[in-house]
Amino acid sequence: MSTGSFENWNGNVLDIGPLYPFVGTEMVWFIICVAFWLAWHVLQWRMEEANYNDDMEVLKKGDNMERALKGEKVLRSM
Template identity: 45%
Template sequence: MSTNGIESWAVDLAKTTAVYPFQGMEFILFLAGVAFWIWWHVVQFRQEKREIDHVTDASDLSSKSKDLIDKY
């Protein structure tokens, strides 16, 4: 038994097609991939909001901003 159905390379390559493991689960993989992509955006937006809040809440922001602006 093997995860892609091939247990030796004694095969005719002209008749060999997909060789990735767990064939037949591609659509579930696709759904999981889309969910991962959307999850990434959700997490990223939360992280960015927290970062922006951190800046706007910073003490002595205007003085620090002037220093940073001077660095160009």
């Protein structure tokens, strides 16, 4: 891709042409990035909620809560 000649800086910028590829697709890339960002947050929230619920089930069984409060390792490691 040619970015034009910069021999004369007094010229018209529009005559130089695009300085980077895919000029005009910035909004499309922004929308794609926001969609991936939101999807990542939703997936992260679901995984953390499932992990939290699993930990609560383990702590509710028997005397696991008391053992955990005493410092024993009751929950699985990450």
